[in-house]
Amino acid sequence: MKNTLTKFCIVALSLFFWGCGAYFNQPLGPQEARIGEITKQTKTLYTLPEPEEAIIAGVYNFKDQTGQYKNIENGSTFSTAITQGATTILIKALEDSKWFRPIERENISNLLNERQIIRSTREEHRRVNDNSPTRLPPLLFAGVLLEGGVVSYDSNILTGGAGAKYFGVGGSTQYRQDRITVYLRAVSTNTGEVLKTVYVSKTVLSQAVDVSLFKYVNFQRLLEVETGFTKNEPAQMAVQEAIEKSVEMLIIEGIKDKLWSTKEGVEKNKEIVDAYLLEKEVEESTGLYERRYLENNYNSQFNFNAGMALVDGDYSTGILDYKFGFIYKYSIIPELRVATDFQFFRLNSTPEINHWWLTQGLNVEYNMLPNDRLSPIFYAGPGILLFADDSPIGHLQRWDSFFNLKFGAGLEYRVSPRVSFVLNGEWDVTFSDKIDNLPHGRRDDFYYTMSLGLSYHFGSSRSKKKIYNKGEQLEISPLNN
Template sequence: MSFVLSGCGAYFNQPTTPQQARISEGTQQTKKLKQLPEPQIPLEVGVYNFKDQTGQFKSIENVSTFSTAVTQGATTILIKALEDSGWFRPIERENFGNLQTERNIIRTTREQYQNSQNSAAQRLSPLKFAGIILEGGIISYDTNILTGGVGARYFGVGGSSQYRQDRITVYLRAVSTSTGEILKTVNVSKTILSQGVDVGLFRYVNFQRLLEVETGFTKNEPSQMAVQEAIEKAVMLLILEGIKDDLWSTKEGELKDQELIKEYELEQKLENDTELYERQYLKHEYRFAVSALGGVNFLDGDYTTSAIDFMSGVGLKVRLMPELGLNFQTNIMRFNATKDFKNWWVSESLNLEYNILPHDRLSPFFYAGPGVLFYADDTDTETLERWDSFFKLQVGAGLEYALTDRFSLIVQTDWNSVFSDKIDQLESGRRDDFYYNIGIGINYHFGPKSTNLKHIRK
């Protein structure tokens, strides 16, 4: 719902009249480029061709098209980004032939004027040369890396929302013209979001009176804006990498350089801990974890009067691999089969736990294993005595959300088969008793950071 509402701005700003030409929009990265401190010495750079290296065309069903998927003017965008940063003085190299032709025209005209006026021809200023050449290009354009949607319809009234995410990647490198050495190479990726929302009503309001209403909108992030932002980010990274390696520096000196480097290293750490689809990467290298949880249980036996009752537990987990671990858990619970049968039980379980996304902040997990169920109530019955034990099998699933590196919240539910019909004190039919647990708790991770886990993670 929040995704749908966040996109409603396009619906309430529908164009109804022709719009006038306007100065092109800037990106968030444009503002950051212009806020960079001044360089000690602006660098003269040449850009020959920063081109689209993907060779992709727009994907349109049942239609042949020669329109490219991304802009072919990436060189112009790069030159504008270099100017906005204030760190570079771009020199015309993309259309150098045009420049050279115009200079020849000027030179010829002045020579002719010299011959007719018997005066010395004014010399042209020498062309500047670049100390650095910037190379690279748009190296990938991946479509439909993430698609999805949601919809519902009831009695002719409904709506739906769909989204699609593409991704563009650019590489930029600085080459020394005096030695040919590649000084730095940086790369940047930027996602491109497309979304659509539609709502409809189709209903007979009276006999032979049909009401049909439809509305909706689609919103596509301009690919040119995505290319611009990615190139501007690459220019900024090139500047910061150069400051870090003492290739150039700010006008304000060493203290400002160190401040920029510190901010850049923090951003690098956050980016290194983020995987595809903006998933934050967590290490989870602690070998052990203790857990405490509380919740409810439900006994499914021979009585139809069973009710939900109390359950709590503690556990100890040993991480064998980032995805795999052993979990020993003790639960104390009260089964509520009838008004007269409310007794306390203790269970011990040893489960093999599999974590699907071990390095994500939110991850589902599954567990299964054997265990023992003990009758722990003071009241003996005809079928049960204190500390009677029953073998059981447990299967469950849950979600774990990492609050910090050491603490995480867990929500889990499991099904337990006891292989006995005595749990509710009524042996009836051929089906054994079993019960469900639903709990919420917290994990505390501790112990040494296993070197084996680090090796597996790498």
């Protein structure tokens, strides 16, 4: 019983502390209304520099264009997966940025009706009092229209979890990730031209943790304990953050394309645009699952490695011994390389029988993720195995040669564009029974190697995409109505 409870406590504590924010802040009663939460992106909008002139913008309808309904395990639902109030969220983001003066267009009919009521009322007063009523000021008209919407809600783009149980004691954790995508475009009311289009995506994370104990502690005595929590990121907050980010991008893209300007002028414009382009360059090198893609610019690679070698022959004994090697690799395409390698190692069948060998091979290597920092690699190829001991021993003479085939796999970790570490294991087939100096065995001999190597990348650099000219001077023509 004591050991069982100890195991349960260890599992429970490890999972609870992993998600203690949700577990230790459980609601124990009704909560009062509070001011709406702001996101990190809201604070970014607050800190934007002031515009040279605020842009009058109209938003008719920023729609939910996904047609997506909430996912449930059983049955169907008519509840939409995301908020239908994206227009209101966009107008609030425009206000927070201080770059736009939003005008009412979503319910323009209500506004026009109310203005008509005002005119009728004033006309009645004029007839009674014989006074001319004050005319209503004209409505503002927009310099730009902001269009677009939430164009996709992708469910379960990434799911997973982990769990373990031992004699009725265990726990599990699960997660699910959805994604929202927002498009926003600015349209000139003078010409109808689409001035700029931006889009932003935001993930929505759901997590669940469960811990349970199910154990007979005595005869006819069953102990059952379970606890856990589920945490879901609000979809409305995700939509809000995506819309706010799209507003920020639209402002900066407009500065970059000289549509409008900050109040501080050219130097501030350039500072903002440079920072934005740097962020954009990072984002463009990041994949769907937040994987950072690295440039693979060099077509040659030199690798020095050291490790261990183990013979698999006719003796029941086999002792690990030393191995050293040099490899030159040439990239045909980023995923495919050809390599020539030289390996010097000792195969130790018994404490008395150990020989030095030299091998030269030609390999074809497949790099599964050439633009990732960590990538699996697989390779295979033929080679020549040479006996390299100083004096003849038994059935082996110096420089006796054998044909071999190697098959290997490993991991390559890139520290920088020019330097990487490679950990690999290899299985070599020799097609000979003489390798362990016992040629009357049951089968041909094999050997295995494992090594850790340091690679230096060099050679002609593949052309890089030039994103922007850092010395460019921005001339601004503000857009107004």
